[in-house]
Amino acid sequence: MRTLLVTLEYPPFNGGVAEYYFNLYKHWPDNNFFVLAGSTKVEREDESRVVRKKLIIPIFSWLISFFHVFQTIRKNKIEHVVIGQVLPIGTVVFFLSYLMGFEYSIVMHGMDYEFAKRKKRKRILAYNIIKKAKHIFLGNSYLQALLIADLPSQSDKILVVNPGVSTDIEQINDAIDKEKGHDDFKLFFIGRLVKRKGVDKVIEALGLIDQKKFPDLKYQIAGTGPDEEYFKSLTNDSRIEFLGRISDNEKWKYMKEADVFITCSRNIDGDFEGFGIVYIEANLAGTPVIATNSGGVSDAVENNLSGLLLENDKPFEIKEAIMKLYNNRGLAKDLGEKGKKRVYEKFLWNEQVKKIFNRINQ
Template sequence: MSVKQMNEKILVLTSDFPPTSGGIQTIISETFRRFENKNIIIIAPAHPHSQEFDKLYPIPILRCKFLKPFTFFPFTLTHIFKKSFMFTFFGILPLIRIIKSYKCSFLICGHIAVSPLALLVRRLFGLPYLTFVYAMEILCLPKECIRRKVLQILFQNSTKVITISKFSIDEIRKFGVAKGNIIKIPLGYPCFPESEENLGEGGKIEDGEFKILTVGRLVERKGHDKVLEALSLLRKKRYKIKYVIVGEGPMKQNLLTLCKKFGVEKQVEFIGNVTYSQTPFYYKMCDLFIMPSRYIKAKKDVEGFGLVYLEANFFGKPVIAGRSGGVPDAVIEGVTGFLVDPENPKEIANAIIKLFENPDLAKKMGEQGRRRVMEEFTWERAARIIEENLMAVSKGNKGCTMYDDTKRVNMG
């Protein structure tokens, strides 16, 4: 039986879905858009501007008020459990009506926060569920912590756990999940819409400058502060470098203060938020993408993968990334970019110098990155892997089809 011949109806329950933006929203929407089995219904949060998106999306979407977009800021496990309780309390009756109406065979949770609702449905109807897990939401808790025990119950009752990196696999296994029950999927390269939108003034970016770029929320883990410190170390060399920062966030004022402290105000341009269709302009404009993400243990804040590294590679740009979390899955050291100690400004500065002084190396890394993204990271592959596992479960097989990134594409 092929994937297309599967008759089982799949219900996708997610607290994160467009038109709100974010990594999880992209993963869920782009993966299920490419399912060959079109017997899918997506249950997503109500949104005042969802009508246009829903009209163009190839799969039916039910917008429900009991779901609310999940935010990691501020991120705490208490926040997740409060959300989970709210989803379960207000969502169980509407979800039961939907399941009975559509006669669904599988339930897929786009976030661990909706898994308690799926567990309750499994207890009532025996409906198997799969759960997406990223990284931040499951970082290790003390063994005696009751929240950890709740997560263990959710994982043990989940037919399969879907994740995106070796780092997150290691974290999931700490909850007693067998490796054979974990599905690792590749993320896909970006699908930016073609647009003639006004790109804004573009700041004081000048031709002839070596332009480095960071795209991301201005939060501590992204490492903007360490890039600023690295730039201060390069001032004596009088390199003509411009650092362009796209995004907004709670760290902005602190970063502005650091610019003055390090004497790099004239080298740094804060662009602010841009639309998704405007983002390609900045990737094309830059010579190097940099985001030395780090693990902030006190806040349980870490990069589960880092889609922006793939986006930069997609546009043929080399990257400098922090050696932390799931980032090593996104960047091949010395091939598509450099992995650095995210707490070491000197190491970051040396990586910038190496690419600044070796344009041929920078070009080669960018080309290799683009080739890898185009061949290895597609949403179609992610969709097929999940569908193959669903088909195996429907046949009663316990095996697990998994994305294997040990076979690297030829970079020659």
């Protein structure tokens, strides 16, 4: 079936949602998948089935969006449309589906749905868009529970498809020039430096661990963001190192060298972790994780299998989890190995994309 994804988020746009949609395109089993992306900048090499247009502009934005979506559907003989954002893209596709007679599916990840519900007018519109969808694909089971609570009649249309990884293992290994075996016990984090990621809670937890007794316990923090200076102001602990922005090759190197990957995310005003692909990447590198059970994280981290999943982000609980793995390196290694096996069994992109492909083409 000739299928079109319409999305505002697509590379070079950064973030997990953009990568999710890029991987739909990259791993779609046939050549009948097209993308209409809300960007005019070309970043990837194979874009033969990607159309880039400015879908949201200050003047006549709705008319422009309607025109571009309509034209792309007609030109490429599209039979099915996948909505990348319930609002505003969903509005355009919703009305065009009546005009042009096609069916559509919708993909949601968490914040897109939560923000759509905040105002009554938008909530009513979003609910109508969702109800008319042929299929509903969700990035995590946490969102599934939210949606079923709001719209129980839609439960049969829902399929949870977590993000995946599609990485050439040899290429990863080429990027890694050092195995575990160093003297220090290294905790590692990479991500956007915002409070929701819980870096402050890990810093507090490290403050509960005597620096003189445990000088070999290191915490390396990679990334930038609006709360970077705030995090730095919380500590003068020499065991904590802010790495700033690092390359993809460096990311894999730090992932592999780390004894534990740690991110204690939390829900702040409805802003929650949709999944956390970095947990899967850490496991792929053979590194166990410590995480908090927030948002869709429980899909990514299985407690006592791929890491330790904490029920809250209290610094004492985080400290206890860190010390549990610090004092039992064999357990840490075992969790890393089991986590890596779990990635291959559950989170390869080509298998994840097949789930969506098969549902649409059934």
